Amino acid sequence: MVRLIGMAIGAIFVFVLAWAALVPREAAAPDPVKLLHKEPREVSFAHSGPFGTFDRAQLQRGFAVYKQVCSACHGLYHIHFRNLEDIGFSEAEVKAIAAEYEVPAIDPNTGEAITRPAIPSDKWPRPFPNETAARAANNNAYPPDLSLIIKARKNGEAYVYSLLTGYGEEPPAGFEVPDGLNYNPYFHSVNIAMAQPLMVDQIEYADGTKATVDQMAKDVTAFLRWAAEPELERRRQAGIATLIFLAILTVLAWLSYRRVWAGVQH
Structure with missing residues (x-):
């Protein structure tokens, strides 16, 4: 009797597994956030590419944007x-x-x-004494430190630039943005606590450059790339010098090989 009960239970278990494996399931409802989220736009800078160098004028403009706009909430903890x-x-x-x-x-x-x-x-001084104070001043959102933000985010430069310029887009009909948040399709959840930080002519550049949203976004993105990798140019110079050295060494090694084995017949 016990054996029959065990066999019956086993048969039921096998039937349930087969049913779960063979019966087609209903398609999962698509995540509306993933449908609205956009990949960062392409953007290029003077320092892009293996031979690029920082545009000092752009870095100084980007510092002006950070100092006058971003530093009110975001720190730059690793920069002296x-x-x-x-x-x-x-x-x-x-x-x-x-x-x-x-x-x-x-x-x-x-x-x-x-x-x-x-x-x-x-x-660089912190805008808030601690995380608790930062959240209290920003509707419980914690503004991240920007020292390494370019390295901490996928496609860092394109992401930061797209995020800063992505506030003009309106959410699609029927999509409700929660109170206290703002719609930005380049943010991972498309709802971001940070309000639009950049406005036209928000600051006045010392070199007379027109302070458009696009210009300020590019400038501060370039500055944050420098903040994340201040040794970028020196590393590239060292890498190029190393490659040149190895190329010369390879040629000399090949010539030495030819000279040493020139009189040896195969």
Whole structure:
């Protein structure tokens, strides 16, 4: 009797497996977010390609966009003020930029916490003291640090550029954007907490360049690429020099081989 019950249970189990495997299932409903999400647009820069170099004027414009727009919410934690000399600012200009900011310090006489004007060796100050304060000021959204954002996102430059210029598009009919969020098809969930950050003529460029949304987006994207890889040009120069050296070494090795074995008959 026990054997028959076991066989019956086994048969039922096999039947259920066969049913699940053979009976066609209903097609899953497509994810509406995936249908609305767009891949980043193509964008090129002076530093693109293996031989590209940074456009210092563009980097300085991008720094102006970051300083006047992005720095209110986003940090640049891995950059020191002195690093700005790499994008064309003089030592005096870097000192002046640093002096505009206050950084935490300790009074050597009393040991109390104070603030002091920043100096070139200081890191760029954080916009918020901690994550809790950042979320409290941004409707519980946490603005990411931008130091490595280009490296942290797939197709980093194209992604950041597309995100900054993707606010003009309207959501399709019937798609509701939750309160407190904004529609941007280049964001992974198409609903982003950050409001449109760039507006036409929002800042005034020192070199007279027209501050369009597209121009500012490209400039700040180039600046953030430099922030993520400030050694990019030097690494490329070292790589090219290494390839040239190896090419010359290969030719010399081949000529030496021919000379050593020239008198040997096969």
